Amino acid sequence: MRVVVADDAVLFREGLSRVLTEAGFDVVARVGDAQALLDAVRDDPPDCAVVDIRMPPTHTTEGLDAARALATSHPSTGVLVLSAHVEPHYALQLIEDGARGAGYLLKERVSDLDELTEAVRRVAAGGLVIDPSVVAELVGRRRARNPLDDLTHRERDVLALMAEGRSNQAVCERLHLSPKTVEAYVRGVFTKLGLHQDADDNRRVLAVLAHLRG
Structure with a gap:
């Protein structure tokens, strides 16, 4: 390369x-x-x-x-x-x-x-x-009604990795979870944040970051 x-x-x-x-x-x-x-x-x-x-x-x-x-x-x-x-x-x-x-x-x-x-x-x-530090700062920003509060600890972990641009497979490897378990967490994140779930990694990163930016 x-x-x-x-x-x-x-x-x-x-x-x-x-x-x-x-x-x-x-x-x-x-x-x-x-x-x-x-x-x-x-x-x-x-x-x-x-x-x-x-x-x-x-x-x-x-x-x-x-x-x-x-x-x-x-x-x-x-x-x-x-x-x-x-x-x-x-x-x-x-x-x-x-x-x-x-x-x-x-x-x-x-x-x-x-x-x-x-x-x-x-x-x-x-x-x-x-960079994970950028994601962490965005996740940490507070709003009057923050839907991030509804996420479980593990869903927050998955969200952070998604926002970094990582695929479901990469999330599996980082968190040592099975593909089906990660898929369930991803569905939960998108549902609770009111985001459209997209199979395209780049589009879902943009969606997640747009939400975190508030």
């Missing part, structure tokens, strides 16, 4: 590139700003671009803006945005702009090789990835 890495911090960029290479990915370009990223993808489109959300010149949302531009110009290239902070509004903006091949992950997750490589592969395959 071919990957482009974009981060203005040289040590982080080189370290991330090395980790991905050792994990079996082909890092075809390493760049330090958003324009260089756009140029690299235009010249030789990769399967996935791993992008820092803050890059020169203003160090605000250049990476996010580039990700949104790539969703339009190169929809077959997945984009995984890395951030040092939990910023749900940016994560939701990224996911809403592109219903496939997009992800938002905290930089601290990079130290977990399995988590990182799984996220890159899922995004490259057209899936959606949301």
Whole structure:
């Protein structure tokens, strides 16, 4: 799988590139700003671009803006945005702009090789990835009448994994439950939250996040 890495911090960029290479990915370009990223993808489109959300010149949302531009110009290239902070509004903006091949992950997750490589592969395959910390913050938001209160502890666990973009099979593996048990929990979550159950993983992530955003 071919990957482009974009981060203005040289040590982080080189370290991330090395980790991905050792994990079996082909890092075809390493760049330090958003324009260089756009140029690299235009010249030789990769399967996935791993992008820092803050890059020169203003160090605000250049990476996010580039990700949104790539969703339009190169929809077959997945984009995984890395951030040092939990910023749900940016994560939701990224996911809403592109219903496939997009992800938002905290930089601290990079130290977990399995988590990182799984996220890159899922995004490259057209899936959606949301960092668990973002999901936790959204789940924790309170409303006057919060239907989340009706969920059991296990249903909350299932909901959190669904919102991260994980399939029923992945939920089974994470929670060590049978497929039928997970299907029952998923039905319960959708029923209690008043959401339409959809077999498409990306659509159900969007539905769940729209509800959590309130």
